[in-house]
Amino acid sequence: MAFELLTPDEMTEADRLTIGAGPVDGIGLMRRAGGAVADLVLSRFASAHPVHVLCGPGNNGGDGYVVARLLVESGVAVRLFATGVPRAGSDAALAAAECPVAVEPLSAFAPEPGSLVVDALYGAGLSKPLAGEVLAAVARTVEAGVPVVAVDLPSGVSGATGEVLGGAFKAAVTVTFARKKPGHLLFPGRAHCGEVIVADIGISDATVVATGTRCLENDPAWWRPLFPSPANDAHKYSRGHVGVFSGGVAATGAARLSAMAAARAGAGAVTVLSPGAALAANAAHLTSIILRRSDSLEDAIAFLDARKPAVLVYGPGLSPEPEVGRFALGLMSHASGRFGALVLDADGITSLSHQRAAFFEAAKRPMAPALVLTPHHGEFGRLFPDIAGDPSLSKLERARAAAAKANAVIVYKGPDTVIAAPDGRAAINSNGTPLLATAGSGDVLSGIVAALVAQAMPAFEAACAAVWMHAEAARRFGPGLIAEDLPLALREVVARLSV
Ligand SMILES: NC(=O)C1=CN([C@@H]2O[C@H](COP(=O)(O)OP(=O)(O)OC[C@H]3O[C@@H](n4cnc5c(N)ncnc54)[C@H](O)[C@@H]3O)[C@@H](O)[C@H]2O)[C@@H](O)CC1
Numbered sequence: 047m048a049f050e051l052l053t054p055d056e057m058t059e060a061d062r063l064t065i066g067a068g069p070v071d072g073i074g075l076m077r078r079a080g081g082a083v084a085d086l087v088l089s090r091f092a093s094a095h096p097v098h099v100l101c102g103p104g105n106n107g108g109d110g111y112v113v114a115r116l117l118v119e120s121g122v123a124v125r126l127f128a129t130g131v132p133r134a135g136s137d138a139a140l141a142a143a144e145c146p147v148a149v150e151p152l153s154a155f156a157p158e159p160g161s162l163v164v165d166a167l168y169g170a171g172l173s174k175p176l177a178g179e180v181l182a183a184v185a186r187t188v189e190a191g192v193p194v195v196a197v198d199l200p201s202g203v204s205g206a207t208g209e210v211l212g213g214a215f216k217a218a219v220t221v222t223f224a225r226k227k228p229g230h231l232l233f234p235g236r237a238h239c240g241e242v243i244v245a246d247i248g249i250s251d252a253t254v255v256a257t258g259t260r261c262l263e264n265d266p267a268w269w270r271p272l273f274p275s276p277a278n279d280a281h282k283y284s285r286g287h288v289g290v291f292s293g294g295v296a297a298t299g300a301a302r303l304s305a306m307a308a309a310r311a312g313a314g315a316v317t318v319l320s321p322g323a324a325l326a327a328n329a330a331h332l333t334s335i336i337l338r339r340s341d342s343l344e345d346a347i348a349f350l351d352a353r354k355p356a357v358l359v360y361g362p363g364l365s366p367e368p369e370v371g372r373f374a375l376g377l378m379s380h381a382s383g384r385f386g387a388l389v390l391d392a393d394g395i396t397s398l399s400h401q402r403a404a405f406f407e408a409a410k411r412p413m414a415p416a417l418v419l420t421p422h423h424g425e426f427g428r429l430f431p432d433i434a435g436d437p438s439l440s441k442l443e444r445a446r447a448a449a450a451k452a453n454a455v456i457v458y459k460g461p462d463t464v465i466a467a468p469d470g471r472a473a474i475n476s477n478g479t480p481l482l483a484t485a486g487s488g489d490v491l492s493g494i495v496a497a498l499v500a501q502a503m504p505a506f507e508a509a510c511a512a513v514w515m516h517a518e519a520a521r522r523f524g525p526g527l528i529a530e531d532l533p534l535a536l537r538e539v540v541a542r543l544s545v
């Protein structure tokens with residue numbers, strides 16, 4: 047499986063293990079890395095003239111010296127600009143010694159029309175914000191509008207967090223090695239990477255696993271074997287029954303979006319649980335979705351006992367008031383054992399910020415339902431203010447910390463949605479589209495998650511699948527998308543996953 051993501055520390059470990067196992071040594075890895083970048087330049091930017099290779103003092107710069115040498119050997123006009131000098135005896139020093147191109151100071155670098163910049167200043171070793179002549183080189187490159195090929199990462203982008211430190215190149219293509227890094231997928235770094243190409247430099251799959259990484263790029267390839275398909279003898283309830291709580295009379299649409307998405311994502315039966323005052327509003331809009339009155343926890347428990355839904359969705363269209371959170375706590379304690387999983391979204395999350403300690407305690411009880419929380423940035427900050435307020439944490443680390451704290455699968459939404467499980471597994475989604483930035487699309491996502499869990503897909507994989515399907519549906523529908531379009535657009539996505 048090639049979907050693991052390696053932090054810079056894990057990549058260093060992979061490097062160490064590979065060199066330790068032999069036969070390839072450090073300079074061997076560097077030659078392969080530089081070779082992959084040179085190949086890319088020759089195949090994609092054959093007419094670039096000249097190529098300006100910018101080299102830093104570490105191994106990223108070492109890769110750059112290899113690129114410069116190989117391009118010259120291929121007859122390309124190359125100029126090389128360096129900041130700092132490779133440490134004596136290092137692989138980078140060896141690569142520099144093998145490079146026949148004269149070294150000019152970075153301060154002399156000025157992009158020319160028709161040229162290409164190869165950015166080999168800093169990669170995994172970025173340790174502080176770009177400044178001085180490096181930042182000036184970034185500015186000159188942007189101003190000239192010349193294309194950039196980044197080696198490993200655009201200099202200035204943190205491979206671990208996706209943060210931009212001081213400033214960063216905007217690459218047309220980034221060539222990285224062995225596996226992508228979180229910083230290629232997390233914003234704002236992702237916006238600086240352009241197309242990301244992963245080059246094989248001889249680090250084996252087993253070595254990647256041995257680094258202990260537990261983070262994957264979200265992709266059907268690894269969760270599809272768990273994607274549900276109905277048994278031939280299925281009946282509607284055995285295919286998975288989802289209950290969705292509706293808001294009051296003026297806020298019923300969100301629950302219906304969630305319910306319709308759950309049905310399209312394969313739940314055999316979906317019930318909307320509506321306050322009496324909103325029954326008529328819901329009834330006017332529901333056909334195949336079952337409608338049931340529910341004004342209290344007792345009503346909800348009576349539904350659970352009578353209809354035995356597998357999963358409940360609680361939050362879309364409710365209100366942020368404390369009593370909404372208390373109801374969720376009631377479901378988790380008084381109704382525990384009566385249903386399998388609870389998907390908390392929107393106000394179901396915000397309302398619990400009034401009783402955080404009780405929620406975290408309830409979530410850890412042995413009989414608690416499996417939990418999936420789908421916060422956007424604002425909701426995340428309300429329920430997990432300490433985690434959200436810790437500037438040292440990346441979005442990936444925040445999602446993981448929240449998952450551990452709430453004993454829940456966390457779907458931390460956004461253009462770079464992170465899915466994290468309480469056991470430390472995590473995934474970063476990469477097929478997102480801004481078409482999803484439309485009111486109600488989050489409600490749809492909660493329904494897809496619920497449907498997949500109701501069909502017995504494990505919660506982490508179900509959340510990953512739902513996030514991917516949601517974006518895929520939006521992409522297939524295209525511009526003009528509103529949330530109402532998403533459930534039907536799921537049909538094709540489900541069909542393709544089901545073959
Ligand atoms: N780990 C691996 O398996 C491989 C790594 N390779 C390359 O090695 C790179 C990592 O090399 P290093 O660990 O030497 O790290 P880098 O070359 O990214 O940077 C390290 C050097 O830059 C300095 N530095 C960092 N940020 C700075 C800033 N903002 N301003 C000024 N100086 C700064 C550091 O003090 C250090 O001297 C990777 O990105 C990749 O390009 C490749 O050669 C292939 C194999």
Ligand SMILES: Nc1ncnc2c1ncn2[C@@H]1O[C@H](COP(=O)(O)OP(=O)(O)O)[C@@H](O)[C@H]1O
Pocket residue numbers: 392422459460461462463478479480481482483484485486487488489490491516
């Ligand atoms: N720019 C974007 N790129 C990709 N996905 C996005 C973007 N903006 C929003 N989304 C996705 O759209 C959905 C919006 O959910 P949410 O904020 O809860 O909206 P609502 O409350 O209106 O339903 C989430 O799944 C989020 O990940």
Ligand SMILES: [K+]
Pocket residue numbers: 106165166167168169196197198199200201
């Ligand atoms: K770089």
